[in-house]
Amino acid sequence: MPDTPLISVSALSKHYRGFKRREGILGGIANLFHREYHTVKAVENVNFEIGRGEMVGYIGPNGAGKSTTIKMLTGILVPTSGEILSNGFVPWRQRAAYVKTIGVVFGQRTQLWWDIATIESFRLLRRIYDVSQRDFDERMELFNQVLGLTELLPVPVRKLSLGQRMRCDLAAALLHNPPILFLDEPTIGLDVVAKDHIRQFLRAINQRYKTTVLLTTHDLDDIEELCRRIMIIDRGIVLYDGPLARLKEQFLRTKQIKFILRDGDQSARLAAFERNLPSLAPNGDSGAATLHLERLDEMTCRLRFDRARVSSSDLIRQILAAVEVRDFVIEDEPIEEIIKRIYSGEAAMTPSLVSEVLETERSSAPR
Amino acid sequence: MSATRTLPIPAHKPSLLTSLKIYREFIRIGFVNILAFRLRYYTGIITYLINVTVYYFIWRAVFANATGSIAGFSLPQILTYVSVGWILRSFYWNTIDQEMAYEVIDGKIAMDFIKPVSVQWMWLARAMGESAFRLILLTAPTAIVVALLFPVLPPASKLNFALFLVAAVGSFFIMGALNFIIGTCAIPLTSILALIRAKFWLIELLSGLLIPLNFFPRSLQIVSSLLPFEHIAYTPLQIYLGRLSTTESLKLLGLEYFWVVALILLGHLWWIRATRKITIHGG
Ligand SMILES: Nc1ncnc2c1ncn2[C@@H]1O[C@H](COP(=O)(O)OP(=O)(O)OP(=O)(O)O)[C@@H](O)[C@H]1O
Ligand SMILES: [Mg+2]
Numbered sequence: 117m118p119d120t121p122l123i124s125v126s127a128l129s130k131h132y133r134g135f136k137r138r139e140g141i142l143g144g145i146a147n148l149f150h151r152e153y154h155t156v157k158a159v160e161n162v163n164f165e166i167g168r169g170e171m172v173g174y175i176g177p178n179g180a181g182k183s184t185t186i187k188m189l190t191g192i193l194v195p196t197s198g199e200i201l202s203n204g205f206v207p208w209r210q211r212a213a214y215v216k217t218i219g220v221v222f223g224q225r226t227q228l229w230w231d232i233a234t235i236e237s238f239r240l241l242r243r244i245y246d247v248s249q250r251d252f253d254e255r256m257e258l259f260n261q262v263l264g265l266t267e268l269l270p271v272p273v274r275k276l277s278l279g280q281r282m283r284c285d286l287a288a289a290l291l292h293n294p295p296i297l298f299l300d301e302p303t304i305g306l307d308v309v310a311k312d313h314i315r316q317f318l319r320a321i322n323q324r325y326k327t328t329v330l331l332t333t334h335d336l337d338d339i340e341e342l343c344r345r346i347m348i349i350d351r352g353i354v355l356y357d358g359p360l361a362r363l364k365e366q367f368l369r370t371k372q373i374k375f376i377l378r379d380g381d382q383s384a385r386l387a388a389f390e391r392n393l394p395s396l397a398p399n400g401d402s403g404a405a406t407l408h409l410e411r412l413d414e415m416t417c418r419l420r421f422d423r424a425r426v427s428s429s430d431l432i433r434q435i436l437a438a439v440e441v442r443d444f445v446i447e448d449e450p451i452e453e454i455i456k457r458i459y460s461g462e463a464a465m466t467p468s469l470v471s472e473v474l475e476t477e478r479s480s481a482p483r
Numbered sequence: 484m485s486a487t488r489t490l491p492i493p494a495h496k497p498s499l500l501t502s503l504k505i506y507r508e509f510i511r512i513g514f515v516n517i518l519a520f521r522l523r524y525y526t527g528i529i530t531y532l533i534n535v536t537v538y539y540f541i542w543r544a545v546f547a548n549a550t551g552s553i554a555g556f557s558l559p560q561i562l563t564y565v566s567v568g569w570i571l572r573s574f575y576w577n578t579i580d581q582e583m584a585y586e587v588i589d590g591k592i593a594m595d596f597i598k599p600v601s602v603q604w605m606w607l608a609r610a611m612g613e614s615a616f617r618l619i620l621l622t623a624p625t626a627i628v629v630a631l632l633f634p635v636l637p638p639a640s641k642l643n644f645a646l647f648l649v650a651a652v653g654s655f656f657i658m659g660a661l662n663f664i665i666g667t668c669a670i671p672l673t674s675i676l677a678l679i680r681a682k683f684w685l686i687e688l689l690s691g692l693l694i695p696l697n698f699f700p701r702s703l704q705i706v707s708s709l710l711p712f713e714h715i716a717y718t719p720l721q722i723y724l725g726r727l728s729t730t731e732s733l734k735l736l737g738l739e740y741f742w743v744v745a746l747i748l749l750g751h752l753w754w755i756r757a758t759r760k761i762t763i764h765g766g
Contacts (some may be wrong), residue, residue: 192596225593226594230514240509
């Protein structure tokens with residue numbers, strides 16, 4: 117029997133109400149008397165469940181509603197409608213008790229006190245969360261090892277670099293060892309090494325303490341390295357919720373074969389192969405989307421193909437017959453391409469498909 | 484998906500002692516925080532000195548043609564009133580409202596929401612730390628310099644001085660609670676600059692700091708006695724000067740602390756109300 121979900125969200129919506137400001141002096145006066153209101157549906161009828169120990173990536177283009185969702189989940193914002201039950205609490209109604217059981221990092225801003233030494237912030241958090249001195253020392257030791265905080269502790273937060281500050285913020289969010297961690301763009305603006313540290317750390321925490329993590333990001337490497345499950349939101353609506361692997365399977369359109377020619381003599385044979393290419397496509401469909409050959413440099417070629425129409429083993433056989441090849445790689449289309457297609461609406465999912473994915477997800481995903 | 488099936492990971496309720504420890508830590512943070520701006524305090528002493536000097540000469544001029552006393556104040560009394568008043572102000576003053584307004588516009592206020600503490604007491608505790616710091620670095624030096632430069636009368640008696648100190652603590656809380664209420668207005672209104680300025684002049688006037696309330700028309704004095712503002716400066720200063728009997732002093736102190744409780748409670752309710760429809764900016 118699967119565990120009950122730790123977080124469940126149903127029919128969650130958040131509408132912001134704003135009014136159009138008319139310009140100019142007359143407009144300003146008109147604004148005083150009559151305001152035209154409009155609503156921004158930042159989050160619209162969102163449903164999901166997250167089980168204990170899951171790490172879920174929450175992605176979507178700018179303005180999709182990710183931060184708004186996180187703010188509702190952390191009790192900062194009150195939903196317009198819908199329900200959230202997280203760790204047994206209704207976040208905004210039982211805020212003080214609830215926030216003791218969660219950790220939050222907003223990549224855009226710090227929760228540490230700006231002007232005092234970082235260690236002072238940690239001491240204050242220890243008090244706030246009522247962490248025993250022994251646990252405090254033990255956890256700080258762990259954070260020091262993985263995040264290298266030691267030399268940052270005497271420095272006031274305002275003097276830390278972005279990456280250093282993020283490490284401190286992450287440690288601060290986990291000082292009380294919360295069962296749930298919400299991260300809104302935790303790797304924003306970090307260099308590759310810093311990103312790697314943070315990812316390693318999150319993985320370690322998730323494994324060691326079974327911490328449930330929901331993170332938003334624009335860096336798909338975060339997702340690929342950390343999350344088995346992703347949710348895609350756009351204009352307030354969840355477009356996909358399921359394993360990353362399934363997303364690939366469903367939306368992966370093209371694959372590519374990269375091959376390196378053995379020597380310069382292959383050029384003529386390659387040209388012949390290229391002329392012959394349309395005949396490899398099924399019944400006369402010779403569109404570039406189906407089969408497309410590119411010379412990346414003197415020796416390297418890339419052949420993109422529609423995986424639904426052409427079989428890769430056929431293609432490989434053809435290539436090997438045509439030219440002499442030194443090296444071979446078959447790759448999936450990068451995940452960025454898939455996401456880009458979903459964001460731009462090209463790969464729009466029909467509502468029924470969404471619910472189908474959700475259904476299978478609920479019944480089959482490991483909790 | 485039902486509520487009953489979910490097993491919450493328990494968060495135990497902190498005892499009173501641990502919560503006190505939390506806020507003590509906030510007081511310390513307020514104190515340490517201010518250390519970074521020491522310079523502001525040295526210039527602060529000069530600002531307060533200038534203020535005392537200005538009002539000293541204004542009152543000297545007012546009394547120049549008077550014989551004896553005006554509205555029950557003798558010249559030495561009124562000069563003491565002004566000097567001690569400004570010394571007192573250096574202690575009870577805080578800028579919770581401005582800081583909150585800034586945090587709302589910046590969106591930083593969201594970070595207060597994710598901490599398991601009372602936001603109101605967090606601000607008050609930080610202001611306490613700041614006031615403790617002011618007491619040492621601003622109030623005490625200003626008091627010494629003022630006492631050396633101007634003919635300040637000592638408190639009427641030891642008891643009066645003790646009651647004055649109790650009233651001064653009340654001043655701090657009234658000021659802090661009021662500022663928290665004003666600061667909370669930033670949540671629905673966003674820009675509260677005008678409100679802060681209006682409050683500033685209202686308090687400078689109705690607290691009795693600039694002019695003792697005895698100088699006001701009778702009707703205004705009655706209105707003022709129904710409001711909390713006069714307890715910020717007027718009440719403690721009256722007690723300091725020994726212008727009231729002990730029972731009267733105690734009664735006023737009681738009224739002052741009634742306002743402390745009422746304003747803190749009001750602030751608490753207003754905060755709950757204001758944050759129900761909260762919009763956080765940025766992110
Ligand atoms: N305080 C607010 N008042 C009015 N509209 C808002 C407010 N905050 C956000 N919005 C709107 O709500 C929508 C969702 O915003 P949100 O910050 O949740 O997006 P996001 O997915 O986090 O985007 P990003 O990737 O850029 O951070 C946007 O259209 C935004 O303009
Ligand atoms: Mg965002």
